[in-house]
């Protein structure tokens with residue numbers, strides 16, 4: 001359990017908690033979409049310190065967690081090839097595929113490299129003309145400008161030994177999927193700040209109108225999260241849902257036009273299968289026809305892949321906010337960050353990993369930290 | 370990977386047609402693509418995500434965020450692929466509690 005005096009500005013934090021107390025008159029359920037927010041909420045005990053009428057459920061906003069299993073398996077097959085240097089963000093290395101992960105491929109002699117930026121993979125491709133360099137292009141809208149630029153540069157440079165395995169996911173269709181679920185309890189959303197830095201938040205206006213739910217753009221620092229919650233409660237209590245911005249220092253309504261222009265050139269919308277959740281129509285980006293030559297999934301024929309997800313893992317329910325991680329039987333026992341059964345236990349942005357790291361596994365044994 | 374980190378632009382130049390620059394994250398200086406923040410000049414702060422500036426941000430909030438990220442111990446592993454690999458290896462080796 002965290003205490004107020006551990007906040008950077010305890011005075012302001014107390015004011016926000018008090019104000020939320022003052023205006024809350026009935027139970028509300030809201031979902032934070034971004035894994036960075038989940039991490040911040042659990043680390044700082046916001047869910048514990050918050051007015052008990054407010055329930056925060058953790059959303060699907062961890063791109064590592066929702067990258068579909070067959071794509072992971074494809075990545076593993078490509079990374080294991082002798083002619084390939086496989087480049088990825090660090091969080092993907094321990095994500096379990098059907099039988100192994102990228103770390104094991106690396107241990108077995110595969111040339112798997114962690115890169116900080118997709119442009120690092122371009123550099124590696126230029127330095128290794130006799131190798132095929134493949135970048136694992138995952139992420140939400142926030143990562144898309146970077147991945148788009150890498151593919152664009154590869155085309156400009158006529159790099160024939162570079163390709164990308166693309167599995168981008170999009171936030172607005174995921175919000176719709178949560179709302180369309182017959183078992184949905186979520187009444188409002190904290191939208192992911194940096195996704196909106198890129199995309200703006202105009203896309204949320206029609207969702208608010210159609211479903212009559214508040215959507216508040218929120219940062220991921222503790223005080224940002226609290227301010228987002230406060231704005232959301234104001235809307236809920238007044239019954240006046242709107243798309244609102246609680247992260248004005250990094251987000252404007254229209255987003256980053258230069259980034260959006262390149263994204264529109266390099267990617268096109270596709271249906272995407274989300275790990276644990278299933279297919280969400282129009283919820284992904286894949287390479288557009290103009291860049292089809294750089295599609296690793298086309299370049300490497302890895303044959304039929306038979307995917308196998310461990311039966312015990314309930315990450316799909318975790319990702320949809322239907323259960324909390326510590327309600328999963330395997331949590332902290334069969335499943336730990338060292339031996340993760342599901343992707344939500346791997347990524348630092350995954351809800352299961354956040355609960356584990358900050359000691360929430362103790363509660364299921366009846367002892368309160 | 371998903372975190373955006375604010376840093377101060379200390380140099381701007383052109384590389385293979387892209388607007389690149391050096392950005393200082395509280396002492397760690399990295400080469401960053403600034404093509405998506407054409408308005409960011411030397412001295413400005415930008416939020417950087419996987420090597421790309423995605424939006425400008427004011428100095429005060431940039432410092433706040435950097436201090437917080439240092440406190441959380443995520444600054445290095447977010448910025449440096451070698452540190453990220455080391456962090457993943459440590460977890461895989463069994464050092465589960467950071």
Ligand code: SF4
Nearest residue numbers: 314315328335342352
């Ligand atoms: S604790 Fe592990 S097994 Fe359970 S839902 Fe989370 S990732 Fe899956």
